[in-house]
Amino acid sequence: MTVVVRLKPLPRWWVWRPGADRGAAVRLARQRARRGRSRVLLAVAVPLACALVVLAPSWWSAVLLAGVPFLFTGAILLLPQRFSEWDVVVAAAERDVVHCEQFDDADQRRRARKLCEHFLAVREHADSARLAHVEALLWQALVALRDSLPVRDALAHADNRPGLAAAIAEQTRALADLDRRVDRFAAALRVAVEELDPELAASALRRVAALDPL
Template sequence: MSVVVLGSPEPGWFAWRPGADRSAAVRAATVRARRRVGVWVAGAGGAAGVVGGVLVGGAVGVPVGIAFFVVAAVVSVALILLLPVRVSEWDVVLAGSAGDVVHSDEFFGLDEQRRRGRRLCESFLAARGSKARLDPVRVGQVEVLLWRVLFALRDSLTVRRALRQAVNREGLSAAIAESTRALGSVDRRVDEFASALRILAEEADPELACAALRRVAALDPL
């Protein structure tokens, strides 16, 4: 799925850009997972090799002990290459590029915006799962709009963090005011889109739901 809302133990959400190729992210996530397995196996294999080499070398002879250590190292490498690695959907998300996926972890420290993104995703999923026979083409258009909104929200985080830390002293007042106005404009458009999307998600009447979908799909939120 392109849009996902996660539950416990770590509530979160993510949205892929519609049409994004995730193969590169899957490969990167697999490499990271294999490295984690490799660290564990190499550590365990190295410890076993050292201990076994010392014990065998002490009992039989140094050459045999060295041979045992080499065998343990070879087995460790083989296990790293052959053991299957488990890659979760969240691993793939974290390995994805910023141009392909937006996720809740990027909103760290700005809980209001993180919750905002979650509500948008929840409304979209509720609308897409509606029993009304919604036009799949328009649903796809709304998904593109949702992606644009989430992307814009993430893009605004740098300014939001800077404003939280800014001291309104002489020379900065104008810049702070301008940034605040720009964010206010973005927020108003996002809220308009979120409100229309929520109405669509809550509409039970099939005809009214189709009309609500047309209204959402016709919006230009940003």
């Protein structure tokens, strides 16, 4: 699934770039899971091996017994590594996925999540071809919101000095324009969700597809 919103066990959402190759993220998530498991197992195997060496009746038996915990550790590490879809998400590059933890600003995080929720609701009764286009627009809107976060933070802490006034005003106008476009896109999505008549819902979705969130 490309767009995911989950409330349990933790409220999380993420959106994969349409057509993104998740193979590299899956491999990285598997490696991280293996490293995490190995750290836990070694934390148990090392003291256990030391205890066996101390308790062994002879040097030969000590050498043999000391290797047993590490053999078990190696055998366990050969088993398939279990990891969640969220592990794959956080392992992926930013160019491939947008997710909730990339949004430090709570308001923008909620705003982005609402877009995802509207899209998921629209998907239930939408034409697949038009839905793919709307999904691409959703991705563009979320990336734009994510990329605007450093600018928003900089503007919030900027000193309105004479030399910076023009730059601040220009960035403020650009953000305001982005917000208007994203809000218009969100409103159109919401209308498509709330429309009960299938024909009117399809018409509303066509209007969504005609918008440019950027």
